[in-house]
Amino acid sequence: MPHTLFIADLHLSDGRPDITHAFLEFMRDEAPGADALYVLGDLFEFWVGDDEPVELNRQVAAAFRTCSEGGTPVYYIHGNRDFMIGRRFAAEAGMTLLPEHHVIDLYGEPVLIMHGDTLCTDDAGYQRYRRITRWRWLQWLFLCLPLRKRLDIADGIRGKSAQSKQGKNITIMDVNRQEVARQMRKAGVKRLIHGHTHRPAMHDFILDGQPVQRLVLGDWYTQGSVLRIGPDHAELQSRELEENR
Incomplete structure (x- = not known):
């Protein structure tokens, strides 16, 4: 049966081999049967440059390339953790990098896809x-630094981010409904797919008198989360992680 797969927010790292195992299993057993695979950001916990010689990165690139060479194209939208993924890694992985907001033709229906952090406009500090x-010149300067220095900076940013979240009202870290409506109107779509918030759900609502839908991908911290969409169905599915089996 024709279908397209969407995943996001795996936050792959050496510290969570169970997530890596689940992802590689998904890429081996499920992704090859899809019409396409869309990864909507935060595949990695952090990314300091395409030149980082980490085995995990090579494993992921190889899994993507095997999938794309087998006939299932892989598309990627940057997340807030891995927005530095560049053309070198994309070429190694055989995947196509997409703009942060992108409309795809999904079985005859225009659908807006994104990571989702741009929808959280109530969190002014994060925005x-x-x-x-995202300043290009700042990213260029960062990539000019020695790898060890970049890793230290990334560790510091993650620590500050964790502290910042503890002091925030959880509601401001979710999407702003007005921004959701604005982006859907701007794109001219009745369906939006995103991740980032780690709140998997299928939201049906009315926009400008028309029924529309917002599909939210889940994270992979406690279980895998996969959105499977076909010509006449959409289903959010979970995948058990190795340590929970």
Whole structure:
């Protein structure tokens, strides 16, 4: 049966081999049967440059390339943790990098896909941080630093991010409904798919008198989360992690 797969927010790292195992199993057993695979950001816990010689990165690239060479194209939208993934890694992985907001033709229906952090406009502090870290010249300077220095900076940023979240009202870290409506109107779509919030759900609502839908991908911290969409169905599915089997 024709279907397309969407995943996001795996936050792969050497510290969570159970997630890596589940991902590689998914890439081996499920992804090859899909019409396409879309990864909507935060595949990795962090990314300091395509030149980092880590075995995990090579494993992921090989899994993507095997999938794409087997006939299932792989598309990637950057997340807030791995927005530095560049053309070198994309070429190694055989995947196509997409803009942060992108409309795809999904079985005859235009669908807007994104990571989802741009929808969280109530979190003003994060949005300022996001704008700064997307400055091209700043990214260029960062990539000019020695690898060890970049890793130290990434560790510091993750620590500050964790502290910042502890002091925030959880509601401001979710999407802003007005921004959701604005982006869907701008794209001219009735369906939006995103991740980032770690709150998997299928939201049906009315926009400008028309029924529309927002599909939210889940994270992979306690279980895998996969969105499977076909010509006449959409289903959020879970995958058990190795340590829970």
